[in-house]
Amino acid sequence: MTSTTTTRRSATGSVALRGVTKVYGRGANAVLALDGVSLDVAPGEFVCLVGASGCGKSTLLNLVAGLDRASGGEITLDEGVNPGLMFQEPALFPWLTVEGNVEVPLKLRGLPRAQRRERVAELLRTVHLADFGRKRPHELSGGMRQRVALARTLALDTPVLLMDEPFGALDAMTRDILHDELERIWTERRLTVLFVTHNVREAARLADRIILLSSRPGRILWSTEVDVPRPRRIDSPEVSAIAAEVTDRLRTEVGRHGQ
Amino acid sequence: MTSTTTTRRSATGSVALRGVTKVYGRGANAVLALDGVSLDVAPGEFVCLVGASGCGKSTLLNLVAGLDRASGGEITLDEGVNPGLMFQEPALFPWLTVEGNVEVPLKLRGLPRAQRRERVAELLRTVHLADFGRKRPHELSGGMRQRVALARTLALDTPVLLMDEPFGALDAMTRDILHDELERIWTERRLTVLFVTHNVREAARLADRIILLSSRPGRILWSTEVDVPRPRRIDSPEVSAIAAEVTDRLRTEVGRHGQ
Amino acid sequence: MASDTLTTGPRTDAEITGLDALDLAGREQGLSRLRRLWSATWPKLAALGLALAVWQAVVWTGWKDPWALPGPGPVFADLGGYLLSPMLWDGLATTGRRAAVGFAAAIAVGLVIGLGVARVRVLRAALGSMITALQTMPSIAWFPLAIILFQLSEEAIFFVVVLGAAPSIANGVIHGVDYVPPLLLRAGRNLGARGVNLYRYVIAPAALPAIVAGLKQGWAFAWRSLMAGELLVVIATRTSIGAQLTYARELSETTRLIAIMIVILVLGLVVDSAFGAADKAIRRRWGVLDQAGQ
Amino acid sequence: MASDTLTTGPRTDAEITGLDALDLAGREQGLSRLRRLWSATWPKLAALGLALAVWQAVVWTGWKDPWALPGPGPVFADLGGYLLSPMLWDGLATTGRRAAVGFAAAIAVGLVIGLGVARVRVLRAALGSMITALQTMPSIAWFPLAIILFQLSEEAIFFVVVLGAAPSIANGVIHGVDYVPPLLLRAGRNLGARGVNLYRYVIAPAALPAIVAGLKQGWAFAWRSLMAGELLVVIATRTSIGAQLTYARELSETTRLIAIMIVILVLGLVVDSAFGAADKAIRRRWGVLDQAGQ
Amino acid sequence: GDDSESAGGGSGPVTLRLGYFPNITHAPAVVGVEKGIFAEKLGSDVKLETTTFNAGPSAIEAIFSGALDATYIGPNPTVNAFSKSKGEAIRVVSGAASGGVALVVKPGITSAEQLRGKKIATPQLGNTQDVAIRYWLKEKGLKTTKEGGGDVTIVPQENAQTVETFGSGAIDGAWVPEPFVSRLVNAGGKVLVDERDLWPDRKFVITNLIVSTRFLKAHPDVVKKLVEGQVAANEFVNGKPDEAQQAISGHIGKITGKPLDLKLIKQAWPTLEFTNDPIASSLKTGLDHAVAVELTKPVDLDGLYDLTYLNEVLKSGGRPEVSLP
């Protein structure tokens, strides 16, 4: 196994994976979580990764985010890009107010206080939470918390957003609304988004491109461009049709493990 | 406010609400959670209750389940019917195995051991978990846990099933599969189901009838029969169309609170 | 398609704020401050009254001689005198200072050991269960060592207090650090917090509730060790509660003994409510206020 | 419509079992038993070795006279003799029995008070903070009351032990009952558990982990109270560890004192690991085994 | 409390609950118990139950609460028990031992003057030894204060700790009773003052026998037999010192788990005198001294002694009676 190299080019938001492999554990217990995944994400592209449990979606995002090291292959990000990562849970710091949470990455970057304030206010406006800055996370609903988490990630001022089932724990209505919000922010900021989901309809609603991963080992199985014009609606027949197609492929993949 | 009466008729599975009202708290803090809700559910009918947060969906189910008392109105269940209630979380007892969990209602009903065993095995087969009886809840995935919870509720041998967003916390694929399962069990056992959800598509996928509740106070706003033949598919255009219609009504209702 | 006949535009702000409003509605409620205070106070007063009544009744039966079991009357008379005497206040000052210094030292030691054990795998295996075992060592066993190390100085007292309280505090720290949700750690790292910053911004605040619980437990041990340890070095210039307690016993002053017990109990209540308030404040901020406490 | 061209039938069993298989895959792993044991043991042995080396080194410097600070050699020689003498075992038998009875009584009292306070709002307001305040009362303060109530019998010792340990246990019970997830309560009620059955099937098992934590804490208090309390009633025919400890000190038998301290520490370790094992077993069953412990 | 009532009930066999310390200054009690002298004198009608204590307070608490009928005890707790119960709870019915107290200091110190600026330990603030050294220093012109100031610093602490602190050099001397005198001497100390030299006839009380007033009223006959036992025990102790020492060592071993070193007993023995005279005058004088050094307020000791039984016993045995000053 050769070790990974993470090269950084000067540009914005592109992500490239070359034969990325990840093995957890050693010896008899070793799990091949990712097996030679190669993938190019263009700046500003919205890519959805779809796959059954344990196919290595989270592993892939962790590798791109730099929270873990690949066992082999190469991950290339643009010079100075530190991707922001969002999880299924908001992972807000309960001891800080909403403002405090959004302020953390700014503090860690050493921004002066006045600038921080301004930036926090702006970010909270972006996620429609301008009036809730002084609340604590537990005083908010799940959807609001996830929006705070989004604002906090945006505070990193990074062109690459990695999202690991960010809306998986929300109810359908809130999720619909957040889809609109995310789409708006993505367009405004020209972000590159790598979005992991179990939810095929969600993928069809959001993605420029859907990538289907196989399970154990995780490999790219199939991918498709989503050519439905935006703004889209999750109930629309076009989105439903794409969803149905991906669903069937996913089902086949899942069924393969049931025999 | 007159107090509620819960009459019990001799028959199976019908549920009737007459002007049911529920007030939480007193004085200035009082919240009118339900305001004169009347509803007739026929034996074997599958009714979905849809509505935004806080419209009293859970309150309504709790009242029918007898876990709380209405402030006014009348709830009528058939003689001897103790409705089974399922929650968004599986609410399994972590200190018991899967079998132990399913056995609890049987034990509480005083069934002898041999009969209990047989019944548990049968119920676990029903939910496709025959091989997992000796596992503990934490060793299962979310979808499997929810199936155990379903088996445990079925062990009550009740004709009325109350479900409070039972699949809300599951991923889309698992949810799809459980929709099929629930539909199968519902058909086999001729259950009456009162199913609460935020998810309009889910309601359109499952229901004979969808009832839309308004928020603060909770009232019946609108209802519709779902005439799509079964088996249905959640991505199908017919289901999507119904979902889209309900969504729009729901949005309007939600928007009303944003002004 | 039915959907075509419906609105399909992007969500309006009204829908977002409407959803937020519905989600948050009816979250906070509460009795008036005064009523809460009253409903928290009267059972305490009632319990106190009941205890006094039973005590007085037992004394009136003449079950024991008054010098063996004095009644509330003489005890409160003595307590009154005691409260007015400089002896109590000097003693409280000394004992309070010792408790503060000793407890502070115990916190320092407990934090260092706790962090070490929590983060260093080898230390955990080596010291982990030793920490709890140390809790069962009675203070008196440490007296000789305290004297060897610190002679007849107040440091000897602090030593005993630290040995009594530090294990609980260390356990609190270990528990707290162990249970920092890994998700928060990952979030913190992704936001740019590494090394010391990770401790400052994530681990320390996340472990705080468990640390406070450890401190509370440690206080009980510290105080008990102090009461014993104050006999170790009776610096006659400084009267102390621990010494007064023992002398009251040695001089068979049962009345005074009970008066001192009341003082200790009141102190315990005060300290407990201080910890309780800290705990509650944290829980409230963290949003994990228990159902029962509401 | 693209969807029409795809399969639309109900899910096959293969899909369900496939999903289950994927969901559960790679859950359990572990080192071999032997390696785990070794990696848990060597740091302890190393720590022990280090402590002994430092101790011996200090003794060799001649910093203190050997009667003030004996070295490991004489202490272990004495410990050897002590281990072979009936005195230790008689003492252990007596003290162990007292600890067992006292702790059992403390559990009973702690459970009753804990349940009462947890379920009865008035009792909580009346006694809640009193329970923790009682923890700070040193054992010696209870001696007169113990003698008044129980004369010079072993019950007086038990009384002191109970007063030491019951508050912790009660707090554990209160904490446990408070934090029973309301969802489980509602599920239990819906399944037909009311009254006693609700306690038997839901509340008691749900509160168990917190109760065990309370018991563990209570044990430390019980043991310390016992060490002090055993001096309260020295029954000539029954030697006890607590009495031996004090007499070793009174007779300035530093060697023996350290030997007894080692015995107490070992006992503490044994009891701690028993509680640790219980706790771990429960956590494992409950599925909340901590990340750090794995 | 019921036990004490039954003890006073009169009908049936009477139980006498006797306390003592496993200590050399309690030699008559230890020997009396070990050799069965009390049992013999009390006869079969009286059941003897013994309890040991390691400090005075528990014994007094036990007497107060009716858990104990009689106990051997030092002068200090005697006075406390008497005054705190307003003269009601107890009576001294016999003496037991005298002497056995000394000031042990570091070898370099040879005079009182050299104690200036030094730290001297006593067993407890305000107890007999504490008073004794303060009074002695006062007479030598050295000032002490209750607060530990003055020319010599007095450090009250447990005797066990005194051995530790003397060994580690934290104190320069101690005014303590046996066996701690001998232990300090063995640890390199030197006796500067033998307290006997400060008293008339070299006699002062170190241990006496008290009974609870209630028991005394209910069972004067039993008390008399107890006193007979005490007198007999003292006779044994004085008559067969070797055997007595052996008994003490063994008995202490049974209780503390380690026999008291026979050499230590032999070393301490000559400084003690086992007498039935409670030496009431020394108690009184000690109290006067305490008042003089401002450690106590005057206490009225009237009625503390009830020596009628002792004198009856002594008289019937043809020994000289003792009298109160």
Ligand SMILES: Nc1ncnc2c1ncn2[C@@H]1O[C@H](COP(=O)(O)OP(=O)(O)OP(=O)(O)O)[C@@H](O)[C@H]1O
């Ligand atoms: N720390 C780890 N140690 C060992 N195996 C791991 C670890 N993390 C993940 N795995 C294994 O690697 C595989 C991929 O895991 P990963 O979490 O990336 O999957 P996923 O696609 O995110 O799944 P899910 O949909 O359940 O979130 C799984 O089989 C998992 O069991």
Ligand SMILES: Nc1ncnc2c1ncn2[C@@H]1O[C@H](COP(=O)(O)OP(=O)(O)OP(=O)(O)O)[C@@H](O)[C@H]1O
């Ligand atoms: N125990 C209670 N005390 C006071 N108010 C309550 C209580 N339970 C519910 N409410 C209020 O009653 C209203 C209805 O609550 P309910 O939980 O039934 O809503 P819901 O439709 O289930 O909402 P959700 O979609 O969030 O689950 C809400 O406004 C809520 O704040």
Ligand SMILES: [Mg+2]
């Ligand atoms: Mg994942």
Ligand SMILES: [Mg+2]
């Ligand atoms: Mg609800």
